[in-house]
Amino acid sequence: MKIRHVNQGNFTLIEHIEQTINPPAEGFYWIDANLEDLVTLQPIFRMHDLAVEDCLNEEEQRPKIELYEDHYFIVVNSIRFDDEEFFLRALNIFLGKHYIITVTKQKINELRLLKPILWEQEVSRPDQFLYYLVDLVIDNYALVGDRIELKIDQLEEEILLHTKKTHLNEIYGLRSEILWLKKVLGPQRELVAQLMKKELRLIDDQLQKYFSDVYENALKTSESFDTYRDLMGNLREAYQSAVTSRANEIMRVFTAITTIFMPLTFITGIYGMNFDIIPGLHFEYGAYVVLGIMLVLGIGMYIIFRKKEWL
Template identity: 35%
Template sequence: MPRKRVYRSKKKLGQIPGSVIYTGERSKEKLFIDVFDYTKEFCTEKELQTVQESFKYKDTDSVTWINLNGLNHVTQIEALGEHYDLHPLVLEDIVNIAQRPKIDEHDDYLFVVLKMLYYDANEKIVSEQVSFVLGKNYVLSFQESEGDVFDSVRNRIRQAKGRVRTLQTDYLLYVLIDAIVDHYFSVIEILGDKIEDFETAIFSGDVDDDISQKIQNLKREILRVRRAIFPLREVISRIEKNENKLILKKTITYYRDIYDHLIQVSENIDIYREMIWSLMDMYMTTISNKMNEVMKVLTIMASIFIPLTFIAGIYGMNFEYIPELQYKYSYFILWGIMIVLFIGMLYYFRKKKWL
């Protein structure tokens, strides 16, 4: 019985544009908000209990990163959006997790949506939507649940490593996006290892009965990764080419580096996609070859026994006047002829390399 499909789009049908409706399935996630507020000289890290505690960071002279986990808490997100003057359509896109990676430019901020990819403990690929709002002195990030790929960024801020503490929010947005893109390489490496394992198993003949289903699942993973990564190239390209007051010229070079990484990942995805299709063809060819080997053996056996069956059929007929039946050594001669035919045909097949 096919499983019942759940369509996220049904939650949005008939709703007023700008309605903040969470379309995901993690409705029991706890609200978690952490804040990094820093300059070159100091860094403050806090865990907030409510979004109201983050309001004071809007107009400070320091750089602030506010990370909110729990898109199911739409009331808190609406309150945060109201204080930071976010457009209702932006809030709608934040909680609608089916968004395609994109960038929207507004008067005082940039809104960026992209997908964070990683493998869970069961080696299943997870695609989580992450939204960023880049303001003059703050970056807001919104995640569906706790757990991300930003630990390296947090450590760099805490320990003042690199340039993150000396530059503005546009560089902070860069390092956050760069952390996500760098993790794409880990995902691609795992996909490559899976494909190589399948190739080795198919060539060696050590395959499970459900190998075709596993290949189909791997193909779906490739397509899911492709849908998450390919549109992001357009997003980074727009940041690189547009002249926005929030993105300084000296930071454009860093975004160009992200674009180069995305091109490299995209090329690998295309290669792996072709390899996945060839894996299925390779598996079907292997199955066909095995069937041909079986049919060849059966055909050779049938070819050997056809003349023997013909001889046995003739002398098995119930006629009284078959001359050879009266001869004393007819039985042994007949067996000799049949054995010679058997050995001769085996020699012939082996000489033709059919055996």
């Protein structure tokens, strides 16, 4: 657990948790905790049992805001894209009048990125901290959307250049992930809407207007996922068209080869009959003549097919 006093974006480490019980003369306290620290923090900040239970719950929590007497409990889901896989990481926030507590199971990248923003914006209130944190989380969804779009473009290029059977599995897998992300972003968007519209005494009225910008970003990102879903449908059609075209190309080549060998097979069939009298059968150079005719026929038909672009 790390305890910081934040004032005008400057951080001062606090050693003893008891110092955070009373409001500081300026600024606020940011307590960055893990699940084990809740045992210590709950009695000090009178955290509601249901909120603590949600933090400890192993199941995935839906983004939400719960209003209690002297603090709010907020759940947001941070997203991470590693090794072509998406991960959700719950970020539990306790917002008080003079403090904000972030409780996480794993490291959250947004908390690391938040520090320079707090310094740059000279943040001195916990509700401002909450705004910039939620803004970073939503922006990260947009960055994931950009990576998905890049992956779609790469997949489309690979399908057009050289179609493989594995591409179909990639298409269905990526489409499932897009639908899952859209489903995840929906509750997140609802949470931002509540922060924007609800009358919340711990969040300044002027600051609530800024959440409308965050909501717009969440809405745009959600609409982008709709576009990606449609693109995956187009990609699937492109794959099927490429497979069909490739099959037709193979059949065309096989048909042309078969057609070339038909007259050659006809000639060999005649001279393979069991008759005693066949024209040229006993001619000394008959075999060479027949082979020459077959060679001329084969080459001639190949040249004709190439000119007509059948091969």
